[in-house]
Amino acid sequence: MLRPTSRLCPFCEVRSILNTKPSPIQSPWQQSRHYGQLQRRKPSRMELSPNVGRTRDPPRSMTDSKPPEKKAVDPFGNLNQREARVQPPPQRKRTELEHKQAYNARERGSSRKRPEAFKALKMQRALAPVPYGDRAAVKSQISDLESFDEFPLLPSLKKAIADALPGLEDVSPTPAQRVAIPALLGVDDRRRKRNPVEKKGMEQFLLAAETGSGKTLAYLLPVIDAIKRAEVIEAEEEAQAEAAEKAADAQANKRTDMFSLKSPPLSTDPHPTSARPRAIILVPTAELVVQVGQLAKALSHVVKFRTAPISAANTATVIRSRLFSPSGVDVVISTPHLLGSIAESNPNILSRVTHLVIDEADSLLDRSFSPTTSAIIDRSTPSLRQLILCSATIPRRLDSFLEKRFPDIKRLVTPNLHAIPRRVQLGVVDVNKEPYRGNKDLACADTIWTIGRATAEHSDEGTEHVELKRIIVFVNEREKAVEVADYLVTKGIDAVALNRDTSGERASRILASFKGLAKGEEAPVAEPAASDAPVRRRRLLNTKVIVTTDLGSRGIDTLAVRHVILYDVPHTTIDFIHRLGRTGRMGRRGRGIVLVGRGDRTDVVKEVREGMFKGQALI
Numbered sequence: 001m002l003r004p005t006s007r008l009c010p011f012c013e014v015r016s017i018l019n020t021k022p023s024p025i026q027s028p029w030q031q032s033r034h035y036g037q038l039q040r041r042k043p044s045r046m047e048l049s050p051n052v053g054r055t056r057d058p059p060r061s062m063t064d065s066k067p068p069e070k071k072a073v074d075p076f077g078n079l080n081q082r083e084a085r086v087q088p089p090p091q092r093k094r095t096e097l098e099h100k101q102a103y104n105a106r107e108r109g110s111s112r113k114r115p116e117a118f119k120a121l122k123m124q125r126a127l128a129p130v131p132y133g134d135r136a137a138v139k140s141q142i143s144d145l146e147s148f149d150e151f152p153l154l155p156s157l158k159k160a161i162a163d164a165l166p167g168l169e170d171v172s173p174t175p176a177q178r179v180a181i182p183a184l185l186g187v188d189d190r191r192r193k194r195n196p197v198e199k200k201g202m203e204q205f206l207l208a209a210e211t212g213s214g215k216t217l218a219y220l221l222p223v224i225d226a227i228k229r230a231e232v233i234e235a236e237e238e239a240q241a242e243a244a245e246k247a248a249d250a251q252a253n254k255r256t257d258m259f260s261l262k263s264p265p266l267s268t269d270p271h272p273t274s275a276r277p278r279a280i281i282l283v284p285t286a287e288l289v290v291q292v293g294q295l296a297k298a299l300s301h302v303v304k305f306r307t308a309p310i311s312a313a314n315t316a317t318v319i320r321s322r323l324f325s326p327s328g329v330d331v332v333i334s335t336p337h338l339l340g341s342i343a344e345s346n347p348n349i350l351s352r353v354t355h356l357v358i359d360e361a362d363s364l365l366d367r368s369f370s371p372t373t374s375a376i377i378d379r380s381t382p383s384l385r386q387l388i389l390c391s392a393t394i395p396r397r398l399d400s401f402l403e404k405r406f407p408d409i410k411r412l413v414t415p416n417l418h419a420i421p422r423r424v425q426l427g428v429v430d431v432n433k434e435p436y437r438g439n440k441d442l443a444c445a446d447t448i449w450t451i452g453r454a455t456a457e458h459s460d461e462g463t464e465h466v467e468l469k470r471i472i473v474f475v476n477e478r479e480k481a482v483e484v485a486d487y488l489v490t491k492g493i494d495a496v497a498l499n500r501d502t503s504g505e506r507a508s509r510i511l512a513s514f515k516g517l518a519k520g521e522e523a524p525v526a527e528p529a530a531s532d533a534p535v536r537r538r539r540l541l542n543t544k545v546i547v548t549t550d551l552g553s554r555g556i557d558t559l560a561v562r563h564v565i566l567y568d569v570p571h572t573t574i575d576f577i578h579r580l581g582r583t584g585r586m587g588r589r590g591r592g593i594v595l596v597g598r599g600d601r602t603d604v605v606k607e608v609r610e611g612m613f614k615g616q617a618l619i
């Protein structure tokens with residue numbers, strides 16, 4: 001039964017009876033005009049919510065699979081809220097620069113978070129750091145330079161590149177060349193065109209790029225380009241001066257006897273460029289003089305310029321004939337000591353130099369070479385237009401030297417500087433373990449035999465051809481080089497020592513078969529022993545070994561070398577980079593093997609190995 005409710009009209013206080021069930025008979029309240037007005041206004045949006053004071057619903061339990069119903073959007077939806085439900089503004093897409101900045105910040109943060117990275121190497125930090133942001137910027141800057149045609153080089157020079165890189169099809173510039181060539185040519189970064197106005201005074205550059213990345217060609221091409229252009233300008237000026245002189249002579253002769261024909265005087269003067277080159281390239285060793293000289297010679301077949309590679313390995317007669325050639329000289333390639341001594345007796349040799357390249361600058365500006373190299377820089381400064389320092393590593397001491405001596409030097413640095421490429425693997429042999437028991441010589445010989453045997457096994461089955469392997473063993477002391485080489489010979493290995501005591505000619509002969517691509521060269525085949533012959537010692541015929549010091553680690557282009565053995569753990573990361581840089585050159589794969597014995601820094605080796613695996617720059 002429905003219970004009637006008595007109620008007053010709130011507006012006119014007329015008593016009414018309300019039923020929950022609609023009644024056909026209307027109550028006095030329902031009949032009142034206020035009731036009608038209220039009914040017409042329904043549903044009201046302005047009614048106060050009875051739930052204002054209630055706490056929010058508890059969070060939906062995890063088991064509740066039904067999602068909460070979405071509230072209908074209405075214009076008063078934001079009223080009666082107990083907290084502001086302000087939507088965050090939509091996020092703007094990051095620009096490339098912001099991405100890089102965020103990445104660098106993360107890198108900085110992560111390096112701070114991981115204090116254990118390069119812990120052992122930090123104790124002997126040798127290399128100047130290059131920020132990863134700078135590397136990324138260079139990478140994006142050079143990414144679209146894919147052909148030598150994009151550089152404003154002389155057409156003949158572009159043609160000559162094929163001669164300088166024989167056997168290669170579709171050559172494209174390496175990162176070192178993409179970074180260096182435009183900068184040395186004075187190309188405007190934005191317009192990618194040569195700057196019409198030549199800069200006044202001497203420009204200084206530091207080209208730093210990883211080992212085997214084609215730095216030689218990177219500086220040779222712009223230097224030769226500059227020489228040839230200067231030659232054209234000079235020839236034009238000379239022709240104009242000669243024409244003016246002839247015109248003046250003709251004018252004077254008109255007044256003298258018209259019939260007395262005088263023959264021009266025979267000139268006995270030497271060529272004006274004799275022993276007065278426009279460019280000088282300094283390298284630390286006689287072997288490098290030969291190597292750079294060969295590349296320059298290859299270019300000169302097409303471009304036509306005169307090169308004089310001179311070193312202590314040449315006789316005085318050869319040096320004199322090359323420098324004082326009657327046809328003149330454009331580029332001299334030498335070691336600082338030889339050139340310094342020639343400049344003492346013949347200062348004119350530096351009087352016309354516009355381009356001075358100091359290859360392996362970290363060596364040539366260190367304590368032993370620095371006084372001689374600096375004297376050459378000073379003497380050639382008056383005529384110098386470009387000073388180019390070139391190196392695979394920037395040691396801290398070189399960095400601070402440059403800050404002081406050449407504060408305006410422009411640094412041309414490749415993205416992978418100081419990183420040993422991932423294609424070079426580093427293995428470790430623990431000499432203290434069986435079967436070596438601390439005998440490093442034995443471990444070294446055994447490693448070489450293992451490499452040699454593996455090659456023989458992988459050679460074509462059924463044929464007798466075995467490819468010749470070339471291995472370089474690095475030691476820290478020069479006496480050790482001879483000692484180790486002698487030991488290896490006793491173990492049937494074809495090994496020779498190469499150190500400062502080796503004569504220039506012999507060194508060139510030894511290195512000749514390690515340089516360039518002597519791919520496919522076959523090993524000599526062992527002659528079958530006669531049945532009555534005494535039992536001969538085993539010999540490893542398919543392997544050639546050089547045992548050397550740091551001398552063999554600088555600049556030598558040992559393309560044919562796949563294996564490098566580090567008999568001694570190198571003193572610094574600089575030595576690691578240069579020694580391992582003799583393998584895995586120009587995109588090839590290579591393998592380094594460190595022999596770790598008693599007293600060797602295993603922690604340093606471990607960190608170098610990890611850094612190489614991650615492709616990180618060493619410190």
Ligand SMILES: Nc1ncnc2c1ncn2[C@@H]1O[C@H](COP(=O)(O)OP(=O)(O)OP(=O)(O)O)[C@@H](O)[C@H]1O
Pocket residue numbers: 164165168171172173174176177209210211212213214215216217391392554555556557559581585586
């Ligand atoms: N653009 C190129 N494409 C292919 N090979 C090249 C290119 N430029 C140079 N090379 C080859 O790369 C090899 C290494 O060059 P180079 O000796 O100039 O290296 P590098 O950077 O001076 O090394 P290092 O620091 O060890 O002295 C050479 O055999 C050279 O012929």
